[in-house]
Amino acid sequence: MGKQINSAYSLPADHPPDAAGSRKLKAGRRWESPLAGYLFISPWLLGFFLFTFWPMIQSAYFSFTEYSLLEAPKWIGLDNFNKILNEDRLFYKSLGVTLWFVFISVPLKLMTALLVAVLLNRKLRGMHIYRTLIYFPSLVGTSVAIAILWSNMLGTDGFVNKLLSYAGIEGKSWIGSPDTALGTLILLAMWQFGASMVIFLAGLKQISGELYEAASVDGASRIRQFRTITIPLLSPVILFNLVLQTIAAFQMFTQAFVITKGGPINSTYMFALYLYEKAFGRLEMGYASAMAWILLLIIGAVTALIFFSSRYWVFYATDGGKSK
Amino acid sequence: MNRLTWKSLRRHGLLLVLSLFMIYPVVWWISASFKSNEEMSSPGLIPIKATINNFIEGWHAVPGFSFTHFYANTFLLIAGVLFTTLISCSLVAFGFSRLDFPLRSFWFSIVLMTVMLPNQITLVPQYAMFNDFGWVNTYLPFIVPHSMAGGIGGAFFIFLLVQFIRGIPSELDEAAKIDGCSWFGIYFRIIMPLLKAPLVTVAIYCFLWNWDDFLGHLIYINDVDKYTVGLALRMMIDTSSTAPWGQLFAMSLVSVLPAVLIFFFAQRHIVEGVATSGLKG
Incomplete structure (x- = not known):
């Protein structure tokens, strides 16, 4: 899985990156189908310039x-x-709220997803039923419907209080109290760990069972096996999930x-909410763009930090097992 | 043997508790939509006096419109988005995976970068642009970007299809090329028929994500007449001082029905899509 992710995020397999780089230097390289190629990707290319690149420049301006918008x-x-x-x-309030949300909900969600994935990665009768039930809440994750359910459930008269x-x-009212409102949103995020779990499951399937057999022959406990086999071999997938969930x-x-x-009292005033309010509530489009x-800078910095730290905790099996 | 069954029993117990914990709110939600308002705060899963009034009244809760109208709107929007996405993304993916042209690697890395780009950054200028075009309050701000392999998940779909096309042996196109088949012919007659499974995955995700694209709908659609289901639901909460929870639950339950049906009929595709590249949701 790790390898797969690596190659997936670089280039088409038949064009390794260095080959592409050095080929550019060779003069007179003939492209097999330059015109057809650009014709086929032209919808994306046009869309990219029109709806991503140009808006980004405008946004910067x-x-x-x-x-x-009126003037x-x-x-x-x-x-x-x-x-x-x-x-x-x-601004600082909403940034703080967002950072709390990110730094608490993402690790909790990923830990839950990983533990449940390990639990589900066994041969057991009826496993697919459990998997379906556990994945289900994630299916309609960000819909208004789930938000409605949540706001009743954790309100004053909700069944949770009963x-x-x-x-x-x-x-x-868990939603109406400033000290618990953000917690209810974090709980909701945690409840929907399904997508990360499915990715972890796919990663777990790639780990050879022989490793565990060898480890248990050597007398390693389950917890030790998890720590020394599962976590290192799954670390590229953990990185992948971590980046995606953080950005989201x-x-x-x-x-x-x-x-x-x-x-209440802005205790859940997320950054995206403030931005929306500035842009479309008060039409301060310049301010919202800033x-x-x-x-973007903050997300970029946090993502860069994650990638930088990954050097110390992500383990690639292609190292021949020597990097640890 | 005894120890083994004991172990699997324990595991079943653990999974059962976990599953119940996860699914309880959903089951409660289903039952609540059949409950009368007096019963609404009871944690019980079986309504004492089951009624379908919530569905009947909820369906017409927005004055002047029934939910039939909002569903028609949403399906219209999504049909446009879906159709254009399938065509544009498969064309672009074919270009990236089968054709050889200058800067191909560069452009492909840009595709992947846009997957990670927060949409807030283009939100304001895009709105300004569509406003200038007079497209606000139409579905064009959703359909046009999707027709250019963009919009929600566009870059992700290109990536997913590229991954899949790379797995198709290129001998097939070589043979067709020798027989004088054009590039478009290879795309349309050879690759497309083989892309059925991943295109189903793309269609499913495109459907689910656009169904839930609340922020987009909120910004671009202002007329109740053009509202999507999500917006109508939000309107139900905001317009009434005391939320009619029974009706809200009933209507929101119906609103997730398409997603649930897709999930049960195409579970394999969903899991595959997440596992191949695992983005979002």
Whole structure:
């Protein structure tokens, strides 16, 4: 799986990266089908320039302007960034909320996904039923429907409180209290670990059973096997999941918008929510663009940090098992 | 032998508890949509007085429109998106995996990079652009990017199809080329028929993600007349001071039905799609 991911994220298999690089230097290289090639990818190429590249340049420009959509953008230099970084307390609040959400929900979600995947990676009768039941909540993950369910379940009159009252615990509106509202969103994210779990399962299937047999012959306990065989061999998949989930968590919107609307007292005011409010609520498009670039920088930095740290904890089986 | 059964029993127990924990809210949700409002806070799974009133009243809860209308809207939007995605992404994937042209590797790495790009960065300029085109309050902001192998998941679909096409032996195209088949002929007559399975996967994900693309719908669709199911549901929460939970549960239950049906009929494709490249959701 690790190898697969590596090659998948580089280039088509028949064109290894260095070959492509050195070929460019050779003059007079004949392309087999240059025109047809560009013709086939032209829909994407056109779409990329029109809907990604050009908007990115515009967004960069807007971030230095005051722009309400109704009038032409007015250049104001670094004012937006100045205001965001020096005056906007809501910006820091929403950034803090988002960072809490990311740093708590992502590790918890991945740990759950990994443990459950290990549990499901056994031959047992009826396993596919368990797998279906456990995956099910992830199926309709970010829909409004799930958000509705959640906001009732954990509200004052929700059934969770009723259950707690049987146990003698006095409930409250978990969604309406500033100190637990973010927790309910994290819980929701955790409940939907299915996609990561499926990827872990695919990775686990690649680990040869012989390794475990050899380890148990040597007397290694289950926990030790998990720590010294499963985790290292699965680390490329863990990295993959970690990056994807982190990027997704930074952009969390629908649940916060529907369940808590950012409240109470802004305790769930996610960054994406604030950005939406600025752009489409108050039509401060320039300001929102500047915020989007800051978000991109933060996501980029966190992702880079993960990749950088991966040198120390991701293990590639192609090293011949010597890197540890 | 005894020890073995004991062990598997223990494992069944563990998995059973876990599954129940995961599925309990869903089962409760189903039962709640048949409950009357007095019963709504009960954790029980079987309604004491089962009623289908929630479904009947919920269906017409938005004044002036029935949910039939919102479903028709959503399906119309998704049909447009789905059709254009399948054509554009397969064309582009064929180009990347079978044709040899300058900068191919470079462009392909850009495709992969756009998978990771947060959509907030293009949100504002795209809106400004579509606003200039007069496309706000139509479905064009969804359909046009998808027709250019973009939109939600476009880059991911290209990647998925490229992976698959690479696995098809190129002897097939060589033979066709010798017989004088054009590139388009190879794409249409040889590769496309072999792409059925991955195209089903693409169609499923395209459907699911666009069905749940709440932010996109929220931004571009303003008229209740053009609302999608997700927007209609949100409107039901916001317009009434005391949320009619029974109706909300009933309507949101119906709204996830397409996803559930797809899941049960095409589970293999879903799992394969996630496992091949595992993006999103």
